[in-house]
Amino acid sequence: MRTMRTLPFFPPDLFEDDRETLLQAVHDLGVGAGQRFILGDRTAELEDALCKATGAAHAIACGSGTGALELSVRALDIGPGDEVIVPAFCCQPVASSVANAGATPVFADVDPWTMVLDPDATEALITERTKAIMPAHVFSIMADMERFRTIAREHGLALIEDAAVAQGAVLDGRPAGRWGDLGVFSFFQVKAFGTTGEGGVILTDDPGLARACRMLRNHGQDGVHRFLHHRIGLNSRFDEVLAAFQLHRLPGFPDRLERRAVIADYYTERFEPLRGRGVLAPPAGRNGRCYYVYSLLVERREDLRAYLTERQIGTHIYYPVPLPEQPAFTPWAPAQGSWPHARQASARNLAIPIWPHLADTEVEFIADTVCEFFA
Template sequence: MIPFFPPDLFEVDRKAMLDILYQLGTSQDEKLILGKATAELERAIAEQTGARHVIACASGTGALTLSVHALDIGPGDEVVVPAFCCQPVASTVANLGATVVFADVDPLTMVMDPGHTESLIGDRTRAIMPAHVFSIMADMPRFREIAERRSVALIEDAAVAQGAVLDGLQAGRWGDLGVVSFFQVKAFGTAGEGGMVFTDDTGLATAVRQLRNHGQDGVNRFLHHRVGYNSRLDEAIARFQLHRLPGFAGRLERRAQIADYYSERFSGLADRGLTPPPAGRNGRCYYVYSLLVERREDLRAYLTEREIGTHIYYPVPLPRQPAFSAIAAPGRSWPNAELVSARNLAIPIWPHLSDAQVEYIADSVCEFFE
């Protein structure tokens, strides 16, 4: 069996994690949250990405919440988000009382469409929130140009794309604020939860740091400048991420090599109803390798018979979800989001797949269409 979500992602790190827990549990001067390891991880990621400010927090969703809140977005404001995406792009806006406006996506790349996004910007729009999805980054140069020209904030949801680079600039660095996630199966996933906010704006960085820790400034305990949250990264996770950071580039490269192989094998199947992600390296993240398949359920059943795990992401677009259907603009449609919800099928791309396993997966997909 080749599972889609491998159960042994951190098996090679087992001893390191046990050592970390023992050291934290027996030390007399270590903090369990927001201690030396968190600060060191923030510095390391800042050096790696070039971001002026990096703020670690409890999750990717927490990072989005802190970012939206730091911009003082609330009732009466609108934020444009993708109609096909993970739920937090909408819930983090709605939970602060602002209005969620859903933009359609590109039918090939599955990321938020810049043209449709701009058409939705109005007098109440405070921010646009493009999200990178699966294998490809959103068109951040165009989104940044739109944001600057229309005088709205740009929040870059790079939760799935840490380490991806577009035109020489890393994911998370294109917006006024950018976020990444350490959820287990992400490219820089961890044995638990975690996330980060990137920004070059000192004022926004101060707001995010306060908001993550109940509005405190980190110097004066019990002095609360804002109504904030408990969104703090714990020291065990920070140490574990520092342990895994040196191998991160190698794991990203392995994912990219697998994607290159898949793309080459599947390039001739478009006329048979299978479209792979756009090939290449610029602006690619390969957190997930998701195909667009006309006969999705048939292919999925075939791969299951051959003991290959698959996954369908977001089978119901966000505006059609019960949680958001009441706030989605009446009379609007999102045809591309509906299309990719009905056709996407992800196949395994985790970095410790063997060459033989990758070849077997590709052979099986090709044999289905033969």
């Protein structure tokens, strides 16, 4: 049993209440007459449910959030000679999805507080080779999608919205994943709508892009004629067991999101007095918020982390090295490049637990412990 003073950052019991449902889904598919384990009726049902939840015309379930980004890039026919502007501080698929298509990821700096892609830094990097912009929502904050839509429209660029961490978030009345030509979600285990394995989805209103993504996820086949390949595709197909599991968990998703938001509201209120002591909490509010992760910016990060660890409170540091400074992306990082805000985010971010089944007493204990460190 978990005690109040044993609070891991990644809880091992995220799906404990759904154990029997998952086992039943495995059994039903294993003994079912259809014996179709990928891209079957359950996947189609989940896609339809996500269209209804977001208002998208098309939802294309695939193997992972990374796969969703790769399919999006390829569906836009981005390739050698093209550039895509991506954030310098983010999970690596924003850059690898571009590089794997033979195109050039161009790294733009991020906002020093929200840690999401900076629109001004992005616009300054647009050239005649730029084909798309890929803003990504980070931790608990959506990027400034209205600005990015305007920039993309004015420059004739495609807009890929990496909403992998932001499913369920709403900015100015428009859901995350619905701002670009293509938007992607991730079902990775610890995401807000995570599952027991890998999975992702692409949202779009463009029937041509939807058709391309559906073919590309299944080796370039059209879903009607097997072994007839219209494009060079990938294997990024969605699992029927996971589709059944996600359908089961979908009705409870809004309540889990709300619980995360309530915890975040409490944290932000408690940590506001620490602003003058080198602690910066995420901006308060609900508009454009997802609270997949609650990450502070802390000047004395390692000291605070050690203090929390001693008290059995788990923490996590994301992206400790900015993408353009990673060895894998050296070929695309100009020697004269400068990403000071990305470096600051890498050096200072510290995430604390925000899983939805935290008890109020546990949330208070975490906040009390952070505040005690600075007392």
